[in-house]
Amino acid sequence: MSSTRFGSRAFDIFNVLVMIAVVIVTLGPFWFTIVGSLNNGLDYLRGGVYFWPREFTWANYRAVLVDSTIYQAFMVTGFRTIVGTLIHVLFTSLIAYGMSRTYLIGRNFYMAVIMFTMFFGGGLIPTYILYKDLGLLNTVWVYIVPGMFSVWDMIIIMSFMRTIPDALLESARMDGAGEYRLFLQFILPLSKPVLAAITLFNGVYHWNSYFDAMMFTTKDSLQTVQLFLMRMVTSADFAQGVNASALANIPSQAMKISPETMKLAMMMVVSIPIILIYPFLQKYFVKGIMIGSIKG
Amino acid sequence: MFKKFIGQWETQSMVWPGIIFLIIFSYIPMYGIVIAFKDYNLLEGIAGSEWAGLEHFREFFNDPNFAQVLKNTLTINLLALAVAFPAPIIFALLLNEVTSTKFRRFIQSVSYLPHFVSWVIFGGLIINVLSPSNGVINEILIQLGILKEPLNFMGEPHYFKYILVAGEMLKGLGWGAIIYIAAIAGVDAEMYEAAKIDGAGRFQKMWHITLPSIMGTIVIMLIFAISALLNTGFEQILVLQNALNREMSETIDTYVYKLGFQSMRYSYSTAVGLAKSVIALFLLVSANYVSKRITDKGLF
Structure with a gap:
């Protein structure tokens, strides 16, 4: 008996150590990035800055925030995050509501048409050709329109709407309210928990996207923050160029910034909105994925 | 039937925009696949381009890069x-x-x-931590x-797969565990009580109760993972790829992108x-079939 208790105790200690290791490995890289971004850029290049800034400065953040190209990229990303998410949630929930009505004629047929797209698709080039023919290339709408609807989100919203008791709608129906009024006045407010989850997920998706910007736009004015950051991370020349333009803007900071530390500062600036909404995300996403997993 | 249809036109009109959307954004690109059997050029369009038969598929075997790209994809995914x-x-079991x-x-x-941080940032963090x-x-x-x-880890082609998979593992660890945690939460508490009376230890409970209880979820996730064996995604690879490690980091997804766009x-x-x-x-279909035969569980 005592040996089991000892084994159990040893396991507890081992388990806590594993968990602490997970925490360190997850948060460590963020910490090193914060430290680097707050360190003098030229000093950083000498190496050895890990746990605490050696020569503290805000100059890297200043350099990132005065750049007009970065500002433009933030505007583009902000626009797609707000407008794209709103349209996505409204459009997807409208279809989800229609599909949640079991009396709908042709419902199984519609469902088959919808589900097939989850398992097979046209691929990159046919999609590109389509966007070209629709005139979506090199417009901000290429970020919004193709993302208006998602089958996965529809299924999650639909399974939630099915759980809303029909009795709640009965009296409104008696008063002669049409389906659109029911949808706007009753269904949407009642679906708040699932809509909040989908809104947050989709907002994060928009905030984090770079691939569509890379494929479907060539103009610098349509660059998203993530694409801008991607170029800084993967191309030393690009980071050099950003650094040079920052120096032209704020020559007084010349001795304090380098492409390397500006990159780290930019990474933090782009992460901050995610970290800020993180508490809300946490509250809703577990619910969201639970609802999804019942169906999936 | 027709009358009933007219009677529910409002509900019908809610669903149609979605169907039309999918026809445009999913089914038209599926039609666009015919260009795989043609010599497509931008000027003549899909319909106007000449038929090429299976020529482009035969090209796989002559493409000097293809074997390496396929090998990289499979190595990374396995x-x-x-x-x-x-x-x-x-992680879920330990948690x-x-x-x-x-x-x-x-x-x-x-x-x-x-999970909520983009691959650009996460890749940037990895590169920063590994920087020489x-x-x-x-x-x-x-x-x-x-x-x-x-050591310049990102510049060593042989390390690429380990770095990528370690990154993916860390990025998906907590998120991927949610579904298993949910499954564990659904396990009947009485089973643990009964096991305790029978004198089962913690490991035995984990092995004989928890794990079998979440097997259904594991099998379904495994089916998805197997069907994605040729999938690597672009985002993480394009962020971590560089001129030095390209030989081992080019996968089918990134290769398709580069063939088309570059x-x-x-x-x-x-x-x-x-x-x-x-x-x-x-x-997907075969993994599902095998799973149904062996464990009686599957997607469809």
Whole structure:
């Protein structure tokens, strides 16, 4: 008996150590990035800055925030995050509501048409050709329109709407309210928990996207923050160029910034909105994925 | 029937925009796949381009890059299947054994974070940690005497798969575990009580009750993982790829992208993409079939 208790105790200690290791490995890289971004850029290049800034400065953040190209990229990303998410949630929930009505004629047929797209698709080039023919290339709408609807989100919203008791709608129906009024006045407010989850997920998706910007736009004015950051991370020349333009803007900071530390500062600036909404995300996403997993 | 249809026109009109949307954005690109069998050029359009038969598919075998690209894709995904797939399951099982609720919540919160950070940032973090000039990993390895001088990890083609899979594992650890944690929460508490009376220890309970109870979920996730064996995604690879590691980091997904967007070989790129989708569909159906035969569980 005592040996089991000892084994159990040893396991507890081992388990806590594993968990602490997970925490360190997850948060460590963020910490090193914060430290680097707050360190003098030229000093950083000498190496050895890990746990605490050696020569503290805000100059890297200043350099990132005065750049007009970065500002433009933030505007583009902000626009797609707000407008794209709103349209996505409204459009997807409208279809989800229609599909949640079991009396709908042709419902199984519609469902088959919808589900097939989850398992097979046209691929990159046919999609590109389509966007070209629709005139979506090199417009901000290429970020919004193709993302208006998602089958996965529809299924999650639909399974939630099915759980809303029909009795709640009965009296409104008696008063002669049409389906659109029911949808706007009753269904949407009642679906708040699932809509909040989908809104947050989709907002994060928009905030984090770079691939569509890379494929479907060539103009610098349509660059998203993530694409801008991607170029800084993967191309030393690009980071050099950003650094040079920052120096032209704020020559007084010349001795304090380098492409390397500006990159780290930019990474933090782009992460901050995610970290800020993180508490809300946490509250809703577990619910969201639970609802999804019942169906999936 | 017709009258009933007219009677519900409002509900019908809610669904149609979605169907029309999918016809435009999913089914028209599926029609666009015919360019894999044509010599597509932008001027003549899909309908106007000449038929090429199976020429672009035959090209796989003459393409000097193709074997390497296929090998990279499979190596990365098999490694991911061996390491990154079981990691969230083990994490969920271990998390379930953490006795303090507060500590458990804290760990969960931390472990979800990487999922919500973009691959650009996460890849940037990885590159930063591994950097030869300021990377903490190099510093630690040198302090421990394992390395003599800093190693440029991102520039070593052989390390690419380990770095990528470790990154994917860390990014998906907490998020991937949610579904298993939910399954564990659904296990009947009476079973644990009964096992306790029978004198089962913690490991025995984990092995004989928890694990079998979540087997259904594991099998379904495994079916998805197998059907994605040729999938690597673009985002993480394009961030971590560089000129030095390209030889080992080019996968089917990134290759299709580069053939299409950089070499303008539209038809060939589509053919490679189509072959990949068909194999993925085949893998999905077969994994599902095998699973149904063996465990009686499947997707459809």
